[in-house]
Amino acid sequence: MHNIDRETIQKLTQEIYKDLLTYRRQLHQNPELSFEENETARYISQILRNHDIPIREGIAGTGIIATIQGERGTGRTIALRADMDALPIREATGLPFASQNNGVMHACGHDAHSASLLGTGIILNRLKKQWGGTILLIFQPGEEKFPGGASLILKEGALNHPRPDLIIGQHVLPEMASGNVGFKKGMYMASGDEVYITVNGKGGHAAMPHTLNDTILAASQVIVNLQQIVSRIVPANIPTVLSFGHIEGKGATNIIPEEVAIAGTLRTMNEDWRSRIKDKIRHIAETTAATYGCRAEVDIKDGYPMVLNNEEVTARAQELATEYLGKAHVETMETRMTAEDFGFYSQEFPATFYRFGVRQNDGETGALHTPRFNLNEKSLETSCGLMTWVALNMLQP
Structure with missing residues (x-):
């Protein structure tokens, strides 16, 4: 004492x-x-x-x-x-x-x-x-x-x-x-992890969408579908945020690019769900991109725990x-x-x-x-x- x-x-x-x-x-x-x-x-x-x-x-x-x-x-x-x-x-x-x-x-x-x-x-x-x-x-x-x-x-x-x-x-x-x-x-x-998703496909002339894979559309839908993780998959009593602050597709008004890059952050207050959410992100991104004939590569960099x-x-x-x-x-x-x-x-x-x-x-x-x-x-x-x-x-x- x-x-x-x-x-x-x-x-x-x-x-x-x-x-x-x-x-x-x-x-x-x-x-x-x-x-x-x-x-x-x-x-x-x-x-x-x-x-x-x-x-x-x-x-x-x-x-x-x-x-x-x-x-x-x-x-x-x-x-x-x-x-x-x-x-x-x-x-x-x-x-x-x-x-x-x-x-x-x-x-x-x-x-x-x-x-x-x-x-x-x-x-x-x-x-x-x-x-x-x-x-x-x-x-x-x-x-x-x-x-x-x-x-x-x-x-x-x-x-x-x-x-x-x-x-x-x-x-x-x-x-x-x-x-x-x-x-x-x-x-x-919250924990803080970085989420990087790359959507790849066959690019081409925007006036002929039937001849290509629309990577811009696929990437957009990936972001929309991933919002369901917070609203419909994670229990409502576990604070969780999944936000995307970067999307880059180097096309033009008449060009659909072959690649679109997405980057965002995952925050949550539960270490068990933190791991499970990452699996959901990969699954949703990959299957959504596949629906549009594209491929999604998901890289989640582990950040800080809660x-x-x-x-x-x-x-x-x-x-x-x-x-x-x-x-x-x-x-x-x-x-x-x-x-x-x-x-x-x-x-x-x-x-x-x-x-x-x-x-x-x-x-x-x-x-x-x-x-x-x-x-x-x-x-x-x-x-x-x-x-x-x-x-x-x-x-x-």
Whole structure:
């Protein structure tokens, strides 16, 4: 057990707030794409070394895992995760610390996630004589790009020694007021797979459709028929989305092409049905194309599994958030059909993944993954302090 009260954590968080701003702004100004976070990793590693926190580097390429050992008795091993990568977006915020890497931007808040975790680690390390157990700080690469840095960290066995008893992650939410947090027990975020279908046939002159296979018509019907998977095949109580955002047939007004390419995304909240839906997609695409004398080749690239928030861990984290912030600042979230590679961790360990609000009080916050996303930096106090408080109080079963 520890004897640290929330006022102590709040005070320490306030004391390092200027450091949190420095970390966040340095990361924001120097964003790097997925699996290219070399300078980001060097910067984070140096801060951890400056605070005498032991680290392992080169995890899944550029990742870092820091270990803080409590010195007061025994306790659980808890992993805290932040992602480091940015997006291929040209920033348009006009901030004095806007991205200096043209066409690359921290438009999903990963700079804030990493800065917050650095602060959490610094506070926990400062107090390590007062608590028992082990804290792992995961600075993860490549959340935004398949196969996802989380999957590679697990594949490498980087979390096997020591193995966490549970893992906690957090993420910015621009629609939520700064100072608030949100939790959702059970299924929270969807799996995310990429679906690629190529329809092949005999092309030709559009004025003589009887002499060819109409690949455009076949591809269109494939898309229409695949919508039946959600509306008529998957149980209505399993949230599922199958959407196609790309169709390309390089013909002309009077040319039916030999090939049409289709690409889309599959999202669902049930891992068993996730596998079964893929078989349905292949069957429907192939048989529909065959009806028009065409062939369909289906390639489904496995993405991220669903984020499953452990009921007990999430309930406890929400209870601790209420203690730390007050009931008025803790919200219950809805399920989201967006995906997160934190899902890999949640399939492996008891986990909770929650949101912290970053909405501006005045001015534009912008949406995630847009050039004008601009989070409220005051939220760093909430994200850093709360994760510290939750981790400390979960070290004992």
